[in-house]
Amino acid sequence: MSExxxxxxxxxxxxxxxxxxxxxxxxxxxYGAGIIFKDVLNNIKIGGFKLGFWFAQQGSIYVFVILIFVYVRLMNKLxxxxGYDVD
Structure with missing residues (x-):
């Protein structure tokens, strides 16, 4: 295998x-916060909404968008x- x-x-x-x-x-x-741990998280409220509901409706989307930016940063470093970067 070549270098x-x-x-x-x-x-x-x-x-x-x-x-x-x-x-x-x-x-x-x-899956975890929005479905599995929903009942436990629903004991906490954010802005009047139960936390389990919030993760199922909004939180997972926010986390997904943040993970996209993290992936871009990691890939730029990689x-x-x-030596695959183009400047």
Whole structure:
């Protein structure tokens, strides 16, 4: 395997690791907070709304958008690390 292929494989593995971590967070927030822990979270209120309801309706969307920005930042750093950035 050439050095270029090794670099590309390492880049892709790190990219997949980032994806797995971020998708796990998204799943935990959207499914966990919005469905599984809904009853526990409903004991807390935000702006008059129960927290479990808020996560099911709004919170998971906010977290998803934040994770998009986190992914972009991570990928920019990863591109620089492996020399794939374009300046």
């Amino acid at each position: 270029k292929q090794k670099k590309a494989t390492a880049y892709w593995k790190e990219n997949l690791r980032y994806l797995l971590i971020l998708l796990t967070i998204w799943f935990a927030v959207s 591109d620089k690390k492996y």
